[in-house]
Every structure is written in C-alpha cells, then in structure tokens.
Amino acid sequence: MKDMKKYAVIVIDMLNDFVTGPIASPRVNHIIEPIKKLCEKARAEGIPVIYANDCHTPDIDKEFKVWGPHAVEGTKGAEIIDELKPAKGDYIIPKKTYSGFYETTLELVLRELGVDTVVITGWQADCCCRHTSADAFFRGFNIIVPRETTDTDTEEGYTGGLAYIEKIYGATICSVNDLF
Ligand code: ZN
Numbered sequence: 099m100k101d102m103k104k105y106a107v108i109v110i111d112m113l114n115d116f117v118t119g120p121i122a123s124p125r126v127n128h129i130i131e132p133i134k135k136l137c138e139k140a141r142a143e144g145i146p147v148i149y150a151n152d153c154h155t156p157d158i159d160k161e162f163k164v165w166g167p168h169a170v171e172g173t174k175g176a177e178i179i180d181e182l183k184p185a186k187g188d189y190i191i192p193k194k195t196y197s198g199f200y201e202t203t204l205e206l207v208l209r210e211l212g213v214d215t216v217v218i219t220g221w222q223a224d225c226c227c228r229h230t231s232a233d234a235f236f237r238g239f240n241i242i243v244p245r246e247t248t249d250t251d252t253e254e255g256y257t258g259g260l261a262y263i264e265k266i267y268g269a270t271i272c273s274v275n276d277l278f
Pocket residue numbers: 152154161168169194195
C-alpha cells in the first residue's frame with residue numbers, strides 16, 4: 099500500500115434521488131459496490147470518508163432550472179442510499195451546487211484532518227465529480243479518481259469527464275485495487 103496517511107475519500111451525491119428517484123440513471127447502480135468496498139477499506143486504514151451531499155433549498159434553488167427538483171433538504175430523496183450508509187466517524191458535508199467545496203465546510207474539514215490528497219468518487223463523473231475536482235485543484239489538493247467508483251448518464255460523458263479531470267486537474271485515474 100502507498101502512503102495514504104494524508105488521503106480522504108469523498109463520496110458525492112450517492113443519494114436516493116440520484117439512484118432510485120426522479121433523476122436516477124441505470125448507470126449509477128454499478129458504482130455502488132466499488133464505492134462500498136473503497137469506503138470499507140479506507141475506514142479500516144483510518145482514512146477519512148467524507149460524504150458531499152446535495153441538500154437543496156425547496157423552490158428557489160438555481161439547479162432546479164437545469165435538473166428539476168431533486169435532493170431537497172429534509173426529504174428521503176436527499177438521504178444517502180442504504181447500501182452506502184455512513185459509518186461512525188464519517189463526515190457529512192451538505193452542498194447546494196455541483197462542487198463539494200462551494201460555500202461548504204469541506205476545505206476546512208480536509209485541512210483539519212491534514213489531508214493533501216482527495217479520492218473523488220460518486221455521481222456524476224462529468225458534473226459534480228468534475229466540479230469538485232476543479233475546486234480541489236484550485237486549493238492545491240492532489241486528486242485521485244478510481245474509475246469504477248464514478249459514472250454518468252452516458253458513456254461519452256463518463257469517458258469525457260474522466261479525461262477532462264485527468265488532463266486539466268492532473269488527476270490520477272486508477273482502480274480501487276491500485277489503492278489498496
Ligand atoms: Zn443538485
């Protein structure tokens with residue numbers, strides 16, 4: 099295993115609305131098990147697991163113009179799916195935009211944990227994972243994306259999203275087995 103003392107795993111938007119709700123895609127299902135495996139291994143190694151979850155304000159949220167209402171604060175749709183329920187000691191960061199960093203406490207939590215490398219997983223490769231990667235890059239974090247722990251609505255979106263994150267933010271694209 100590599101030196102992973104300064105790593106954190108970030109799980110983005112694995113919420114009911116994205117998996118079984120109004121904006122679910124059949125392509126999300128196959129990333130659940132790899133994320134679960136990654137989180138379990140991370141916890142066993144003492145690597146923090148941080149959920150960055152959409153938590154939208156009813157009615158007024160700007161994202162609804164693009165996606166329609168989803169992951170509304172306080173609803174079942176905004177809850178993490180049962181398969182990936184957080185464990186004791188995990189962190190949960192609510193967010194209102196695509197990026198896990200924008201107007202949230204994610205950076206503060208990462209700094210307090212001494213993290214220098216974020217392992218970005220979840221939904222969607224070409225949207226929330228991409229925007230979170232951008233903000234991680236701007237803040238000087240190294241980025242790793244295990245390719246089987248993210249996807250999006252289309253194959254082109256997936257391959258394009260990962261290629262963009264790799265090229266523009268210098269991310270390492272690997273598999274879960276490469277990490278552990
Ligand atoms: Zn959203």
